Amino acid sequence: DQQVKQNSPSLSVQEGRISILNCDYTNSMFDYFLWYKKYPAEGPTFLISISSIKDKNEDGRFTVFLNKSAKHLSLHIVPSQPGDSAVYFCAAIGQNGNEKLTFGTGTRLTIIP
Amino acid sequence: ETGVTQSPTHLIKTRGQQVTLRCSSQSGHNTVSWYQQALGQGPQFIFQYYREEENGRGNFPPRFSGLQFPNYSSELNVNALELDDSALYLCASSFWDGETQYFGPGTRLLVL
Numbered sequence: 001d002q003q004v005k006q007n008s009p010s011l012s013v014q015e016g017r018i019s020i021l022n023c024d025y026t027n028s029m030f031d032y033f034l035w036y037k038k039y040p041a042e043g044p045t046f047l048i049s050i051s052s053i054k055d056k057n058e059d060g061r062f063t064v065f066l067n068k069s070a071k072h073l074s075l076h077i078v079p080s081q082p083g084d085s086a087v088y089f090c091a092a093i094g095q096n097g098n099e100k101l102t103f104g105t106g107t108r109l110t111i112i113p
Numbered sequence: 114e115t116g117v118t119q120s121p122t123h124l125i126k127t128r129g130q131q132v133t134l135r136c137s138s139q140s141g142h143n144t145v146s147w148y149q150q151a152l153g154q155g156p157q158f159i160f161q162y163y164r165e166e167e168n169g170r171g172n173f174p175p176r177f178s179g180l181q182f183p184n185y186s187s188e189l190n191v192n193a194l195e196l197d198d199s200a201l202y203l204c205a206s207s208f209w210d211g212e213t214q215y216f217g218p219g220t221r222l223l224v225l
Contacts, residue, residue: 032212043203043216089155093212103155
């Protein structure tokens, strides 16, 4: 049972344009969501997070949007840069906070120069 | 501030053997979680340690076991290795009451 889903395995975006990565979840007990970026041969690097009490969080070029009623979140990267090419994982955590992260299967983002 | 470190980086074992993977948490973090990432998948939660005790476990058999030490470093032990145990093993550390977990570079295990 995949509780966190990233339905696009890959995405290609022109440099300078906006990249939008999507994530859906099924477990209504999730109340904190994170995005991680992963390069080959490295561990996931934390990018940005959002609590369920918010619908938007912004950090520089990265913005995460949360639609609780649709159980959907998205990561916007603008402008996209070649160094953004990586695999992006969406993850969710339950209400207790200090629990396991449940990850999606990832989206490979390729930025085309 | 020192990040999460893991050793070794790569390991090759044969079926039936035992393996120990090690993790040092980011300074100040007291909670360590272990994840298995198979090829093409997202990381899957194995277990979490806090105050040297297991605090939560994913859907992994008992031959996956762990330890946490007083300095918050941790070990993951896998007995009776199977071919399907071949994966990237990730360690993540965090504060007990923090939602964000910070990952190490991982140990890539190949079981032949």
